[in-house]
Amino acid sequence: MARLELSNLHAKVAEDDGEKILDGVDLEVFSGEIHALMGPNGSGKSTTAKVIAGHPAYEVTDGEVLLHLEEGDFGEDFEIAEDKRTWNLLELEPNERAALGIFLGFQYPAEIEGVTMTNFLRTALNAKLEEREELFEDDDAEDEAEEEDVGYETSPMEGNVDEGEVGVAEFQQLLQEKMEQLDMDSKFAQRYLNAGFSGGEKKQNEVLQAAILEPSIAVLDEIDSGLDIDRLQDVSKGINALRDEQGTGVLQITHYQRILDYVEPDHVHVMLDGKIAESGGPELAEKLEDEGYDWVREQVYETA
Template structure:
């Protein structure tokens, strides 16, 4: 079992007015084959947490540590963190004109593993993963996210996760913009990855609808850059019923 450990994490972002602290001391331990849901109101720092963990240069870790099995990620570049076992499914995936899905995925797999996958095995694995995600075979020859619908972009993110087999996957509002059918298919992909590779999942979401398909082991409420409350799946239902008002009225 692997553990992603976050200790006293402080993160700042540069704005036009100067550096602004967003996260103010986050502590989390995520074990492999466990799912942690991060919930909270807009502006609470959820996406900041995702990007800071993945190594986005805009987000500066000013204090604290992030480790996978005691291997320090803070001083690593984004690609080094990926090779260490971290994966980010972005809320707004970007287009990559001129690069096909199949070339992108095989290049990413080669970069992560340090060697190119055997072509016959890779082709079979890619085809099977696309079939399970209800993706048209022509999808593989299209340019990455170019002209993709919202649902196609999110399926592509989960396709990456299934093929790259990270130790820990950060899913930043993967449910946003999905209809009911796409949400179910994407959730099934996440659950398959958990069953087949023991991946630990950090699932960032506003709403409980995705948690009906991906059952969290732990729920953390992020408010004003801090973890305001923690609990089991029942906490998510309480948030659905009550909202975040009781947290927002508290002083920082």
């Protein structure tokens, strides 16, 4: 079981005199759990998500982001050595974090022209698996592996290069299955990544990507914004499936109770001024929906 642990996390915008945004965030997400992260605009929710994933626009000034793994987290056949069970994510590149099972669902996913969904996702999946192998490899074995990497396996005139761990045919089948589950039209597979997608299609696509990449922990930033009710249900079904079928832990950032009716959270947190001000069960989200954030603010200032 994987555990994402944020402790005393402080972060600012990565420039001289950059604005301080996170002011001591403490949060723990286990795989298989669903957490909702709520709070007023500007309280630091999205920044928390981006710092977890390693966005270069933010600089961590204090605190830690740790990922704790257990034997079996990457399947029975994947051995995780004793000394490679806790990772300091802040020392890793975004793609290394992805390889360890961190996924960020973007509020505004990028549009990449000319790159088909199929090509992108298969490349990403293979890159992730390969990087994971490298991260968990014996340090001695590393040099040898690099040697092998040099050069083309065959001449470009003679045929394809190494296909990677998941081949084209196998991947297409996987993609098709996952798209059916999410009720996505199969023609999306040949469309360019997010290019010309509607807001709703982009969000659906984020969940699809999580389903393919099978993360241990998925941070979903306002996955519910801009969705109509039908698509909200599709997306919710997809998120529940992540947890139920893959055991993914979900940290869901949202402004609205609405999605929580379909994706019931185990824990709800309220963020205020760069920290977690209040945590509770699903009833907390309902109270926020009815009463807004003022009472949280008052409570925080009273205790202060």
